Amino acid sequence: MKRATAIKNLNNIINKVRSVNGIYPTPLCNEEFLKIKRVWVFGSVAKGSDSPNDLDIFIEILNHSESKQPTRKGRQKMYRSTGLRRKLHGGYKMDKSTQNRSVPSSVSSKSELCKWLRAGAQKTSIHFVGEDEIFETLDCKYLVYPRNDFKEIGSHGND
Numbered sequence: 001m002k003r004a005t006a007i008k009n010l011n012n013i014i015n016k017v018r019s020v021n022g023i024y025p026t027p028l029c030n031e032e033f034l035k036i037k038r039v040w041v042f043g044s045v046a047k048g049s050d051s052p053n054d055l056d057i058f059i060e061i062l063n064h065s066e067s068k069q070p071t072r073k074g075r076q077k078m079y080r081s082t083g084l085r086r087k088l089h090g091g092y093k094m095d096k097s098t099q100n101r102s103v104p105s106s107v108s109s110k111s112e113l114c115k116w117l118r119a120g121a122q123k124t125s126i127h128f129v130g131e132d133e134i135f136e137t138l139d140c141k142y143l144v145y146p147r148n149d150f151k152e153i154g155s156h157g158n159d
Helices: 003-019 109-118 132-136
Strands: 023-026 033-040 055-062 079-082 085-088 091-094 124-129 139-147
Touching: 003 033, 003 055, 003 109, 003 139, 023 109, 033 109, 109 124
Parallel strands: 055 124
Antiparallel strands: 023 033, 033 055, 033 139, 079 085, 085 091
């Protein structure tokens, strides 16, 4: 991938997050919404490579317990039994005692967020803070949301 393409994809991701003010709605998933607290770029793009393999970003999600939004009443009880199926937030999760594979399971909010952010961008790796241990060991990472600390390296010449 060319560096210009990686920077264009990064700017598209930043603009998408800003367009929803860091709150991505996921009403049909396992969580109502995801609050994006911070986004970092790291890897070869952050180091200034002319031909990075991919665009690597880390996302920090604000937990619902840290959020000031009240929980909807219907979301407090997670499972309800309906015969051989258990209902999970509007989606059905298969009971382990049955072999019926046609019962859909709940969709992950984080996977929906990743699909939305990756739309139109190729070779984008999205990692989540707290799920990937390498975040604390990164030597080169730049905050790109809520403020953009990433300056395009080598693009301004000798100003």
